[in-house]
Amino acid sequence: MNDILSLYQKELLNSIIAVILLLLLKFLLSKIIRKVGNLSNYNTARTSLIVRYANIAVLLIGLAAISIVWNVNFQDLGLLISSVFAVIGVALFAQWSILSNITAGVILFFTFPFKIGDQIEIQDKDFPVRATIEDIKAFHLMLRTEEGELITYPNNLLLQKGVKVSPQIPEDDGSGSL
Template sequence: MKEFLLRPQVILTLSLLLLTFITHRFIIWSAIKLSKRVSRTELRKQYLNRYTGYVIWSICVIAIILVWGFSTDGFFVALGSTFAVVGVALFANWSILSNITSSFILYFTFPFKIGDRIRIHDKDLPVTAVISDIKGFYTLLITDEGENITYPNNLLLQKGVSILQERKESIFDINDQESDPTV
């Protein structure tokens, strides 16, 4: 038993597990500090914890598989194919993964938060609403008429978004009405 515990694979596996645990805890700790500074909700912190956990622990499992030397013939083909699909998915507009990636970007960098009144400048379907929640795949919006809208996170990054503060409409809407002689 003692010889088994001293094998390099066992020591490296335990080291990887410990390093992954510490990295995951550090990222969560950093996100909590950032969340307090930019006033994010508890639910959004839970999303971040869950998604970073999936990514970090998946990388750890792949590293452990490589440490133990499982057959790499088919493994690297499967791994390469998986990364190719994930890479395409991150850049596709309709992709679930692009929405998850957008959720991370919205969490850390975007200026609006839950409770903000926003205007999404979409040529075909402009939306003015209050953000009621930002989830992993979509943002929940409530219009003045009480309509609930689920808006994909990746579209929030692609479209122009105005934070309206106390105004009912965007400055762009006001200028459009003034220049239109039929109004």
């Protein structure tokens, strides 16, 4: 056992340092995203979803860092990864819209000015929509029309269409102040 520890002492130390740095990065990213979510008054479920995406990105960075520390043969690893991605790419080609909707969901989280309760009007000549946002999911928005219909609208289409936003009106509590 001591032979193994002494033989791989440098790699073990670098691995421990990498794991500590990645945990620190994960913690900081989580804090930053949650702070942006609180300052922008976003739904906590929506914020948690973006934190989960950031954690996945940190995990992938960690795998790459550990691979470098342990001197993984990248030619063999590259062959394995390219083969796996080729099979996944062929199998999931029709699922490309899922990835674009997830990406659009992340972009909407950080940049778009609407939130749950806002009334929006989507400027689409084929399918104009005027509705209130009930929920914002990873793949789509849940919209309630004035007629009471529930519509799911893909996130990636929101980036492609013009959206007119009417902010939510605060309810009157009878005190005479807003």
